[in-house]
Amino acid sequence: MPPSRTPPGQFRELLDMIKFEHTVFALPFALLGALGAAQGLPPLRTALWILAAMVGARTAAMTFNRLVDVDVDADNPRTASRALPAGRVSQAAAIFFMGAGIVLFGVAAGALGPLTWQLSPLALVIILGYSLCKRFTSLAHVVLGLSLSGAPLGAWIAVAGRIESPALWLSGGVLAWTAGFDILYSLQDEGFDRSKGLHSIPSWLGTGRALWISRLLHLVALICWGVFNVQMGAKVWPWAAWTAVAAMLGREQWLVRGGNLARIDQAFFTLNSLIGLVFFLGHLFEWWISRTILSVL
16 A cells, blocks of 8 residues: 555645645634733633634535536646545545544534634535635625635634624735635636636726736735724824735735746745734734733833
8 A cells, every 4th residue: 555545645635635734724814813802812722613614614625626626626637636636645634634624623613603614504504615615606706705715704703792893894905815815816718617617807807907806805905904993093003014915915926926836835825924924923923012001000
């Protein structure tokens, strides 16, 4: 039996298949939602259950995506080497992995409170349903954004027990930001999607218009996060973080100007992995400074 088909080998392949490291895109926003709702550090138990819910939801969603797209991935030269179409992971192992993610998400949602538990079926429909969207709508990017926007909203609900206005602005920014960078990522498959009848903004409108829509969405994200800062009474550090995020989004759009995909990895992963972290740290640092000043006084 090849090493990759042993249980440890398949587990490593499964983690690589779902790009587990991409959890860094949404996790800082979930932590920021918890920080904002608590007006400080949330209880450790709550933070750990939020982390468990994030891992479970993303594991389920990404594994389902790979399962339903296995035939498409096999036909696409860019994705043919992925674990499922290449045979390094069995479908049975992937289905079990997806089921484990759903169970973990459900248990965490129940542990976080009655409202998170009640909303968990809707969340599952959205995060799993995204994988089917490109078969019938070019707005699949928006559905992906909606999926990730549930991270800060769910974390806020877990701490506060209700939906509040700052949470909606924070989540709206995540939705627009995600849809914007997913449009950029899908530029790689514009021709393939069009030939296979798959839907995306680039395959529908072409590269030039897709780039402008992505820029507009990133502008909307900055506006939403600016309103969030205002509603949270942000002073110096959150606005410094907001400015850094604006610069990173500008850099991301600059790297792919004219449809140049030579540096798409830097634009998609490197910059986007920092955006949530920088914004979260800006708010965390301001809370820490305020707390330190109050303790001195």
